[in-house]
Amino acid sequence: MSSAKLFDLTGKTAIVTGGGSGLGRVMALALAEAGANVVVCSRRLEVCEKVVQEIEGLGSQAIALALDVTEPASVRQGLDQAISHFGKIDILVNSSGTVYEAPATEMPLEQWRAMMDINVTGTFLMCQAVGKHMIENEYGKIINISSSIGFKGTDPEAVDSIGYTTSKGAVMTLTKDLAVKWGRHGVTVNSIAPGVFQTGMNNPEIPGTLVQKAGPIIASQVPVRRLGEDNDIVGAVLYFASTASDYCTGQILVVDGGLGAK
Template sequence: MNVLELFKLEGKVAIITGGGQGLGKQIATALAEAGCNIVLCSRKIETCADTAYRLMNYDVKAKAYKCDITKEEEIQSLIDNVIKEFGKIDILVNNSGTNWAAPVEEMPLVGWEKVIKVNLTGTFLTAKIIGKKMIEQGFGKIINISSCAGLRVDPPEILDAVGYSTSKAAVVHLTKDLAMKWGKHGINVNALAPGYFPTKMTMAFLEEKGEMVMERSPLKRIGDDNSLKGAAIFLASDASDFVTGQVLAVDGGFSL
Protein backbone atom coordinates (compact mmCIF):
# COMPACT_ATOMS: atom_id res chain seq x y z
CA MET A 1 0.00 0.00 0.00
CA ASN A 2 1.23 3.49 -0.85
CA VAL A 3 2.19 5.34 2.32
CA LEU A 4 -0.31 8.14 1.65
CA GLU A 5 -3.09 5.55 1.37
CA LEU A 6 -2.43 4.57 4.99
CA PHE A 7 -3.66 7.95 6.19
CA LYS A 8 -6.89 8.13 4.20
CA LEU A 9 -10.19 7.85 6.04
CA GLU A 10 -12.76 7.72 3.24
CA GLY A 11 -15.85 5.80 4.30
CA LYS A 12 -14.88 5.74 7.99
CA VAL A 13 -17.19 7.00 10.73
CA ALA A 14 -15.84 8.87 13.76
CA ILE A 15 -17.57 9.98 16.94
CA ILE A 16 -15.91 12.97 18.60
CA THR A 17 -17.22 14.00 22.01
CA GLY A 18 -17.10 17.71 22.65
CA GLY A 19 -16.18 18.16 19.01
CA GLY A 20 -17.95 21.44 18.41
CA GLN A 21 -15.14 23.69 19.58
CA GLY A 22 -11.54 23.80 20.74
CA LEU A 23 -9.30 20.79 20.22
CA GLY A 24 -12.27 18.57 19.41
CA LYS A 25 -13.16 20.82 16.51
CA GLN A 26 -9.56 20.78 15.30
CA ILE A 27 -9.54 16.97 15.36
CA ALA A 28 -12.95 16.77 13.68
CA THR A 29 -11.74 19.06 10.91
CA ALA A 30 -8.62 16.97 10.35
CA LEU A 31 -10.62 13.75 10.08
CA ALA A 32 -13.14 15.34 7.73
CA GLU A 33 -10.32 16.65 5.54
CA ALA A 34 -9.10 13.04 5.29
CA GLY A 35 -12.54 11.91 4.11
CA CYS A 36 -14.05 10.67 7.37
CA ASN A 37 -17.75 11.00 8.18
CA ILE A 38 -18.15 12.85 11.46
CA VAL A 39 -20.47 12.55 14.45
CA LEU A 40 -20.18 15.35 17.01
CA CYS A 41 -21.81 15.22 20.41
CA SER A 42 -21.94 17.33 23.53
CA ARG A 43 -24.20 18.17 26.45
CA LYS A 44 -25.03 21.36 24.54
CA ILE A 45 -25.67 20.66 20.87
CA GLU A 46 -25.47 24.18 19.42
CA THR A 47 -21.72 24.41 18.75
CA CYS A 48 -21.63 20.81 17.51
CA ALA A 49 -24.45 21.53 15.07
CA ASP A 50 -22.65 24.58 13.70
CA THR A 51 -19.38 22.69 13.29
CA ALA A 52 -21.10 19.70 11.67
CA TYR A 53 -22.70 22.02 9.12
CA ARG A 54 -19.29 23.51 8.26
CA LEU A 55 -17.63 20.10 7.98
CA MET A 56 -19.99 19.09 5.21
CA ASN A 57 -17.96 21.43 2.98
CA TYR A 58 -15.42 18.59 2.84
CA ASP A 59 -17.96 16.36 1.05
CA VAL A 60 -18.44 14.13 4.07
CA LYS A 61 -21.49 13.31 6.11
CA ALA A 62 -21.55 15.16 9.44
CA LYS A 63 -24.18 15.24 12.15
CA ALA A 64 -24.54 16.56 15.69
CA TYR A 65 -26.25 14.87 18.63
CA LYS A 66 -26.97 15.94 22.18
CA CYS A 67 -25.25 13.62 24.66
CA ASP A 68 -24.12 13.93 28.26
CA ILE A 69 -21.18 11.53 28.49
CA THR A 70 -21.69 11.04 32.24
CA LYS A 71 -25.05 9.35 31.57
CA GLU A 72 -24.99 5.80 30.23
CA GLU A 73 -28.48 5.97 28.78
CA GLU A 74 -27.59 9.03 26.68
CA ILE A 75 -24.43 7.36 25.34
CA GLN A 76 -26.43 4.25 24.42
CA SER A 77 -29.03 6.39 22.67
CA LEU A 78 -26.23 8.13 20.75
CA ILE A 79 -24.82 4.79 19.59
CA ASP A 80 -28.23 3.53 18.51
CA ASN A 81 -28.78 6.67 16.45
CA VAL A 82 -25.31 6.58 14.89
CA ILE A 83 -25.59 2.91 13.90
CA LYS A 84 -29.01 3.59 12.39
CA GLU A 85 -27.73 6.64 10.49
CA PHE A 86 -24.15 5.63 9.62
CA GLY A 87 -24.11 1.83 9.98
CA LYS A 88 -20.94 1.51 12.05
CA ILE A 89 -18.47 3.28 14.34
CA ASP A 90 -14.83 3.08 13.24
CA ILE A 91 -13.28 5.75 15.44
CA LEU A 92 -14.03 7.22 18.87
CA VAL A 93 -12.29 10.38 20.05
CA ASN A 94 -12.91 10.91 23.77
CA ASN A 95 -12.37 14.66 23.83
CA SER A 96 -14.99 16.12 26.20
CA GLY A 97 -13.43 17.65 29.29
CA THR A 98 -13.64 20.33 31.93
CA ASN A 99 -11.40 22.05 34.48
CA TRP A 100 -11.54 23.63 37.94
CA ALA A 101 -8.48 25.60 39.00
CA ALA A 102 -7.81 26.07 42.71
CA PRO A 103 -5.00 25.42 45.19
CA VAL A 104 -5.23 21.90 46.59
CA GLU A 105 -6.02 23.13 50.08
CA GLU A 106 -8.90 25.21 48.72
CA MET A 107 -10.27 22.81 46.10
CA PRO A 108 -13.97 22.27 46.88
CA LEU A 109 -15.28 18.73 46.73
CA VAL A 110 -17.84 19.80 44.13
CA GLY A 111 -14.99 20.99 41.88
CA TRP A 112 -13.00 17.78 42.27
CA GLU A 113 -16.06 15.60 41.63
CA LYS A 114 -17.11 17.60 38.57
CA VAL A 115 -13.71 17.26 36.89
CA ILE A 116 -13.31 13.56 37.70
CA LYS A 117 -16.88 12.82 36.58
CA VAL A 118 -16.44 14.40 33.15
CA ASN A 119 -12.77 13.83 32.36
CA LEU A 120 -12.37 10.32 33.75
CA THR A 121 -15.77 8.73 34.34
CA GLY A 122 -17.18 10.19 31.13
CA THR A 123 -14.22 8.88 29.15
CA PHE A 124 -14.61 5.46 30.77
CA LEU A 125 -18.36 5.26 30.10
CA THR A 126 -18.06 6.33 26.48
CA ALA A 127 -15.19 3.92 25.83
CA LYS A 128 -17.04 1.12 27.63
CA ILE A 129 -20.31 1.44 25.73
CA ILE A 130 -18.89 2.24 22.30
CA GLY A 131 -16.10 -0.29 22.87
CA LYS A 132 -18.75 -2.98 23.30
CA LYS A 133 -20.09 -2.13 19.85
CA MET A 134 -16.55 -2.19 18.43
CA ILE A 135 -16.03 -5.64 19.96
CA GLU A 136 -19.15 -6.84 18.13
CA GLN A 137 -17.79 -5.34 14.90
CA GLY A 138 -14.30 -6.78 15.45
CA PHE A 139 -12.53 -3.47 14.82
CA GLY A 140 -12.16 0.11 16.03
CA LYS A 141 -9.82 2.94 16.93
CA ILE A 142 -10.20 4.76 20.25
CA ILE A 143 -8.30 7.98 20.90
CA ASN A 144 -8.52 9.30 24.44
CA ILE A 145 -7.53 12.92 25.05
CA SER A 146 -5.20 13.22 28.03
CA SER A 147 -2.95 16.26 28.54
CA CYS A 148 0.65 17.20 29.14
CA ALA A 149 -0.67 17.99 32.64
CA GLY A 150 -1.23 14.26 33.07
CA LEU A 151 2.39 13.47 32.20
CA ARG A 152 4.23 15.84 34.54
CA VAL A 153 3.65 17.91 37.66
CA ASP A 154 3.95 21.68 37.40
CA PRO A 155 4.52 24.24 40.16
CA PRO A 156 1.41 26.19 41.18
CA GLU A 157 2.56 29.34 39.43
CA ILE A 158 2.10 27.47 36.12
CA LEU A 159 -0.83 25.13 36.86
CA ASP A 160 -2.81 24.75 40.05
CA ALA A 161 -5.61 22.36 39.10
CA VAL A 162 -5.09 19.09 40.92
CA GLY A 163 -8.39 17.56 39.77
CA TYR A 164 -7.60 18.22 36.12
CA SER A 165 -4.04 16.89 36.18
CA THR A 166 -5.07 13.84 38.22
CA SER A 167 -7.94 13.02 35.87
CA LYS A 168 -5.70 13.31 32.81
CA ALA A 169 -3.05 11.07 34.38
CA ALA A 170 -5.78 8.52 35.07
CA VAL A 171 -6.85 8.69 31.40
CA VAL A 172 -3.31 7.59 30.49
CA HIS A 173 -3.63 4.45 32.61
CA LEU A 174 -7.18 3.82 31.38
CA THR A 175 -5.86 3.97 27.82
CA LYS A 176 -3.19 1.37 28.51
CA ASP A 177 -5.61 -0.90 30.36
CA LEU A 178 -8.17 -0.81 27.56
CA ALA A 179 -5.46 -1.44 24.98
CA MET A 180 -4.37 -4.55 26.84
CA LYS A 181 -7.92 -5.85 27.23
CA TRP A 182 -9.26 -5.10 23.74
CA GLY A 183 -6.33 -5.74 21.43
CA LYS A 184 -7.59 -9.27 20.83
CA HIS A 185 -10.81 -7.75 19.45
CA GLY A 186 -9.04 -5.70 16.79
CA ILE A 187 -9.37 -2.46 18.73
CA ASN A 188 -6.47 -0.02 19.03
CA VAL A 189 -6.61 2.31 22.04
CA ASN A 190 -4.20 5.23 22.23
CA ALA A 191 -4.11 8.70 23.72
CA LEU A 192 -3.10 12.18 22.70
CA ALA A 193 -1.60 14.45 25.35
CA PRO A 194 -1.91 18.00 24.01
CA GLY A 195 0.05 20.87 25.44
CA TYR A 196 -1.22 24.42 25.62
CA PHE A 197 -3.50 25.57 22.80
CA PRO A 198 -5.60 28.74 22.56
CA THR A 199 -9.12 27.46 23.30
CA LYS A 200 -12.11 28.78 25.19
CA MET A 201 -10.96 26.82 28.26
CA THR A 202 -7.38 28.11 28.21
CA MET A 203 -7.71 31.66 26.85
CA ALA A 204 -7.71 33.45 30.22
CA PHE A 205 -4.89 31.20 31.45
CA LEU A 206 -2.71 31.94 28.41
CA GLU A 207 -3.32 35.67 28.66
CA GLU A 208 -1.89 35.54 32.18
CA LYS A 209 0.74 32.81 31.88
CA GLY A 210 1.37 32.29 28.18
CA GLU A 211 4.85 33.81 28.26
CA MET A 212 5.83 31.53 31.13
CA VAL A 213 4.52 28.49 29.27
CA MET A 214 6.41 29.38 26.09
CA GLU A 215 9.61 29.98 28.02
CA ARG A 216 9.28 26.52 29.59
CA SER A 217 8.64 24.88 26.22
CA PRO A 218 11.66 23.74 24.11
CA LEU A 219 9.90 24.99 20.94
CA LYS A 220 9.09 28.34 22.64
CA ARG A 221 5.50 28.52 21.43
CA ILE A 222 2.00 27.21 22.02
CA GLY A 223 -0.05 25.04 19.67
CA ASP A 224 -1.94 26.43 16.69
CA ASP A 225 -4.91 25.31 14.59
CA ASN A 226 -2.85 22.71 12.72
CA SER A 227 -0.64 21.35 15.49
CA LEU A 228 -2.87 18.44 16.52
CA LYS A 229 -4.14 17.39 13.11
CA GLY A 230 -1.31 15.10 12.00
CA ALA A 231 -1.20 13.18 15.27
CA ALA A 232 -4.97 12.70 15.23
CA ILE A 233 -4.95 11.40 11.65
CA PHE A 234 -2.11 9.00 12.49
CA LEU A 235 -3.94 7.41 15.43
CA ALA A 236 -7.28 7.31 13.60
CA SER A 237 -5.97 5.78 10.36
CA ASP A 238 -4.46 2.50 9.16
CA ALA A 239 -1.04 4.09 9.64
CA SER A 240 -1.27 3.22 13.36
CA ASP A 241 -2.58 -0.34 13.01
CA PHE A 242 0.43 -1.73 14.90
CA VAL A 243 0.28 0.94 17.64
CA THR A 244 -1.77 0.53 20.81
CA GLY A 245 -1.57 1.58 24.45
CA GLN A 246 0.60 4.57 23.60
CA VAL A 247 0.45 8.23 24.61
CA LEU A 248 1.56 10.77 22.02
CA ALA A 249 2.42 14.16 23.52
CA VAL A 250 1.73 17.06 21.17
CA ASP A 251 3.02 19.81 23.39
CA GLY A 252 6.14 21.39 21.90
CA GLY A 253 8.20 19.41 24.40
CA PHE A 254 6.51 20.97 27.45
CA SER A 255 6.18 17.62 29.21
CA LEU A 256 9.92 16.85 29.04
Protein backbone atom coordinates in the same frame (compact mmCIF):
# COMPACT_ATOMS: atom_id res chain seq x y z
CA MET B 1 0.07 0.39 0.63
CA SER B 2 0.81 3.97 -0.39
CA SER B 3 1.42 6.56 2.29
CA ALA B 4 -1.70 8.43 1.20
CA LYS B 5 -3.89 5.35 1.68
CA LEU B 6 -2.42 4.75 5.14
CA PHE B 7 -4.10 7.94 6.35
CA ASP B 8 -7.24 7.75 4.19
CA LEU B 9 -10.42 7.52 6.28
CA THR B 10 -12.89 7.26 3.44
CA GLY B 11 -15.82 5.09 4.47
CA LYS B 12 -15.01 5.29 8.18
CA THR B 13 -17.24 6.89 10.79
CA ALA B 14 -15.90 8.79 13.80
CA ILE B 15 -17.55 10.02 16.99
CA VAL B 16 -15.92 13.08 18.55
CA THR B 17 -17.09 14.08 22.03
CA GLY B 18 -16.50 17.70 22.94
CA GLY B 19 -16.49 18.20 19.18
CA GLY B 20 -18.30 21.52 19.22
CA SER B 21 -15.33 23.66 20.26
CA GLY B 22 -11.61 23.79 20.97
CA LEU B 23 -9.40 20.89 19.97
CA GLY B 24 -12.46 18.67 19.62
CA ARG B 25 -13.70 20.82 16.76
CA VAL B 26 -10.24 20.85 15.16
CA MET B 27 -10.02 17.07 15.27
CA ALA B 28 -13.55 16.61 13.95
CA LEU B 29 -12.71 18.77 10.94
CA ALA B 30 -9.42 16.93 10.39
CA LEU B 31 -11.14 13.54 10.37
CA ALA B 32 -13.71 14.84 7.92
CA GLU B 33 -11.02 16.20 5.61
CA ALA B 34 -9.43 12.74 5.62
CA GLY B 35 -12.72 11.28 4.37
CA ALA B 36 -14.52 10.15 7.53
CA ASN B 37 -18.16 10.67 8.39
CA VAL B 38 -18.27 12.50 11.71
CA VAL B 39 -20.68 12.45 14.64
CA VAL B 40 -20.10 15.70 16.55
CA CYS B 41 -21.19 15.47 20.19
CA SER B 42 -21.37 17.67 23.25
CA ARG B 43 -23.95 18.85 25.75
CA ARG B 44 -24.41 22.00 23.65
CA LEU B 45 -26.17 20.96 20.46
CA GLU B 46 -25.97 24.40 18.87
CA VAL B 47 -22.16 24.48 18.75
CA CYS B 48 -22.08 20.96 17.33
CA GLU B 49 -24.48 22.00 14.58
CA LYS B 50 -22.11 24.80 13.57
CA VAL B 51 -19.26 22.32 13.25
CA VAL B 52 -21.47 20.05 11.16
CA GLN B 53 -22.05 22.95 8.79
CA GLU B 54 -18.27 23.40 8.50
CA ILE B 55 -17.83 19.70 7.77
CA GLU B 56 -20.56 19.69 5.15
CA GLY B 57 -18.80 22.66 3.57
CA LEU B 58 -15.81 20.36 3.10
CA GLY B 59 -18.01 17.88 1.22
CA SER B 60 -18.17 15.33 4.03
CA GLN B 61 -21.12 13.94 5.99
CA ALA B 62 -21.79 14.71 9.64
CA ILE B 63 -24.51 14.83 12.26
CA ALA B 64 -24.74 16.73 15.54
CA LEU B 65 -25.87 15.09 18.77
CA ALA B 66 -26.56 16.47 22.23
CA LEU B 67 -24.78 13.98 24.47
CA ASP B 68 -23.81 13.98 28.14
CA VAL B 69 -20.83 11.65 28.55
CA THR B 70 -21.50 11.29 32.28
CA GLU B 71 -24.95 9.75 31.75
CA PRO B 72 -25.08 6.12 30.53
CA ALA B 73 -28.54 6.58 29.02
CA SER B 74 -27.38 9.60 27.01
CA VAL B 75 -24.28 7.74 25.82
CA ARG B 76 -26.36 4.73 24.75
CA GLN B 77 -28.92 6.90 22.97
CA GLY B 78 -26.21 8.85 21.16
CA LEU B 79 -24.47 5.68 20.02
CA ASP B 80 -27.74 4.20 18.79
CA GLN B 81 -28.46 7.36 16.79
CA ALA B 82 -24.98 7.35 15.29
CA ILE B 83 -25.17 3.71 14.27
CA SER B 84 -28.70 4.16 12.91
CA HIS B 85 -27.48 7.03 10.72
CA PHE B 86 -24.09 5.73 9.54
CA GLY B 87 -24.33 1.97 10.13
CA LYS B 88 -21.23 1.56 12.29
CA ILE B 89 -18.60 3.38 14.32
CA ASP B 90 -14.92 2.91 13.51
CA ILE B 91 -13.27 5.75 15.43
CA LEU B 92 -13.92 7.30 18.82
CA VAL B 93 -12.22 10.50 19.99
CA ASN B 94 -12.89 11.30 23.64
CA SER B 95 -12.26 15.02 23.84
CA SER B 96 -14.85 16.14 26.40
CA GLY B 97 -13.25 17.68 29.45
CA THR B 98 -13.46 20.32 32.13
CA VAL B 99 -11.08 22.09 34.49
CA TYR B 100 -11.43 24.09 37.68
CA GLU B 101 -8.52 25.81 39.35
CA ALA B 102 -8.15 26.14 43.12
CA PRO B 103 -5.41 25.33 45.65
CA ALA B 104 -5.49 21.68 46.69
CA THR B 105 -6.39 22.70 50.23
CA GLU B 106 -9.37 24.67 48.95
CA MET B 107 -10.59 22.52 46.03
CA PRO B 108 -14.40 22.25 46.35
CA LEU B 109 -15.55 18.65 46.44
CA GLU B 110 -18.25 19.33 43.86
CA GLN B 111 -15.63 20.61 41.41
CA TRP B 112 -13.35 17.64 42.08
CA ARG B 113 -16.27 15.32 41.39
CA ALA B 114 -17.20 17.21 38.21
CA MET B 115 -13.69 16.81 36.81
CA MET B 116 -13.61 13.12 37.68
CA ASP B 117 -17.11 12.62 36.32
CA ILE B 118 -16.49 14.27 32.94
CA ASN B 119 -12.79 13.64 32.38
CA VAL B 120 -12.57 10.06 33.69
CA THR B 121 -16.02 8.50 34.04
CA GLY B 122 -17.23 10.13 30.82
CA THR B 123 -14.23 8.80 28.92
CA PHE B 124 -14.81 5.33 30.38
CA LEU B 125 -18.52 5.28 29.57
CA MET B 126 -17.86 6.25 25.95
CA CYS B 127 -15.08 3.65 25.67
CA GLN B 128 -17.32 1.02 27.22
CA ALA B 129 -20.32 1.63 24.95
CA VAL B 130 -18.45 2.23 21.70
CA GLY B 131 -15.83 -0.40 22.53
CA LYS B 132 -18.48 -3.11 22.79
CA HIS B 133 -19.72 -2.18 19.32
CA MET B 134 -16.15 -2.19 17.97
CA ILE B 135 -15.36 -5.57 19.53
CA GLU B 136 -18.43 -7.04 17.84
CA ASN B 137 -17.12 -5.68 14.52
CA GLU B 138 -13.54 -6.77 15.33
CA TYR B 139 -12.25 -3.31 14.44
CA GLY B 140 -11.93 0.06 16.11
CA LYS B 141 -9.71 3.04 16.88
CA ILE B 142 -10.16 4.77 20.24
CA ILE B 143 -8.30 8.01 20.97
CA ASN B 144 -8.51 9.47 24.47
CA ILE B 145 -7.41 13.06 24.96
CA SER B 146 -5.37 13.35 28.15
CA SER B 147 -2.85 16.11 28.90
CA SER B 148 0.89 16.53 29.24
CA ILE B 149 0.34 17.72 32.80
CA GLY B 150 -1.15 14.36 33.71
CA PHE B 151 2.36 12.86 34.00
CA LYS B 152 3.51 14.76 37.06
CA GLY B 153 2.84 17.52 39.53
CA THR B 154 2.51 21.08 38.30
CA ASP B 155 3.68 24.42 39.62
CA PRO B 156 0.59 26.04 41.20
CA GLU B 157 1.54 29.33 39.58
CA ALA B 158 1.03 27.67 36.22
CA VAL B 159 -1.85 25.22 36.69
CA ASP B 160 -3.37 24.89 40.15
CA SER B 161 -5.90 22.12 39.64
CA ILE B 162 -5.27 18.89 41.50
CA GLY B 163 -8.49 17.46 40.07
CA TYR B 164 -7.51 18.11 36.46
CA THR B 165 -3.99 16.67 36.71
CA THR B 166 -5.27 13.62 38.59
CA SER B 167 -8.08 12.99 36.12
CA LYS B 168 -5.79 13.24 33.10
CA GLY B 169 -3.33 10.83 34.68
CA ALA B 170 -6.24 8.44 35.15
CA VAL B 171 -7.16 8.74 31.47
CA MET B 172 -3.66 7.60 30.54
CA THR B 173 -3.91 4.50 32.73
CA LEU B 174 -7.41 3.78 31.43
CA THR B 175 -6.02 3.97 27.90
CA LYS B 176 -3.21 1.50 28.58
CA ASP B 177 -5.43 -0.99 30.38
CA LEU B 178 -8.08 -1.02 27.65
CA ALA B 179 -5.36 -1.40 25.03
CA VAL B 180 -4.13 -4.58 26.72
CA LYS B 181 -7.66 -5.94 27.09
CA TRP B 182 -9.00 -5.08 23.63
CA GLY B 183 -6.02 -5.50 21.29
CA ARG B 184 -6.96 -9.14 20.68
CA HIS B 185 -10.34 -7.95 19.38
CA GLY B 186 -8.91 -5.63 16.72
CA VAL B 187 -9.44 -2.47 18.76
CA THR B 188 -6.54 -0.10 19.41
CA VAL B 189 -6.68 2.40 22.26
CA ASN B 190 -4.24 5.30 22.38
CA SER B 191 -4.04 8.75 23.91
CA ILE B 192 -2.91 12.20 22.79
CA ALA B 193 -1.49 14.35 25.58
CA PRO B 194 -1.50 17.98 24.41
CA GLY B 195 0.63 20.63 26.03
CA VAL B 196 -0.55 24.24 26.19
CA PHE B 197 -2.65 25.08 23.13
CA GLN B 198 -4.22 28.43 22.34
CA THR B 199 -7.71 27.08 21.99
CA GLY B 200 -10.70 25.76 23.93
CA MET B 201 -10.17 26.03 27.68
CA ASN B 202 -6.95 27.97 27.05
CA ASN B 203 -8.40 30.58 24.72
CA PRO B 204 -6.24 33.70 25.23
CA GLU B 205 -9.30 35.91 24.80
CA ILE B 206 -10.98 34.45 27.89
CA PRO B 207 -9.88 36.13 31.14
CA GLY B 208 -8.26 33.83 33.65
CA THR B 209 -7.14 31.08 31.26
CA LEU B 210 -3.57 29.82 31.46
CA VAL B 211 -2.65 31.35 28.11
CA GLN B 212 -4.29 34.66 28.99
CA LYS B 213 -2.39 34.80 32.29
CA ALA B 214 1.02 33.55 31.25
CA GLY B 215 1.10 32.75 27.53
CA PRO B 216 4.36 34.55 26.65
CA ILE B 217 6.16 33.17 29.71
CA ILE B 218 5.13 29.60 28.92
CA ALA B 219 6.03 29.99 25.25
CA SER B 220 9.53 31.14 26.21
CA GLN B 221 10.01 27.87 28.12
CA VAL B 222 8.84 25.58 25.32
CA PRO B 223 11.79 24.28 23.26
CA VAL B 224 10.13 25.22 19.97
CA ARG B 225 9.43 28.68 21.48
CA ARG B 226 5.68 28.85 20.90
CA LEU B 227 2.37 27.50 22.17
CA GLY B 228 0.35 24.84 20.40
CA GLU B 229 -1.81 25.81 17.44
CA ASP B 230 -4.75 24.00 15.85
CA ASN B 231 -2.76 22.24 13.12
CA ASP B 232 -0.34 20.79 15.67
CA ILE B 233 -2.94 18.26 16.83
CA VAL B 234 -4.06 17.15 13.37
CA GLY B 235 -1.21 14.76 12.55
CA ALA B 236 -1.56 12.96 15.87
CA VAL B 237 -5.29 12.31 15.58
CA LEU B 238 -5.05 11.18 11.95
CA TYR B 239 -2.24 8.77 12.83
CA PHE B 240 -4.16 7.09 15.65
CA ALA B 241 -7.43 7.07 13.65
CA SER B 242 -5.98 5.48 10.54
CA THR B 243 -4.39 2.27 9.26
CA ALA B 244 -1.01 3.89 9.84
CA SER B 245 -1.27 3.05 13.56
CA ASP B 246 -2.55 -0.53 13.29
CA TYR B 247 0.48 -1.88 15.21
CA CYS B 248 0.37 0.87 17.84
CA THR B 249 -1.79 0.61 20.94
CA GLY B 250 -1.59 1.63 24.57
CA GLN B 251 0.57 4.62 23.70
CA ILE B 252 0.55 8.22 24.93
CA LEU B 253 1.64 10.69 22.25
CA VAL B 254 2.74 13.95 23.86
CA VAL B 255 2.24 17.02 21.67
CA ASP B 256 3.77 19.81 23.75
CA GLY B 257 6.56 21.37 21.72
CA GLY B 258 9.14 19.48 23.77
CA LEU B 259 8.30 21.03 27.13
CA GLY B 260 8.03 17.65 28.86
CA ALA B 261 11.52 16.71 27.69
CA LYS B 262 13.11 19.38 29.90
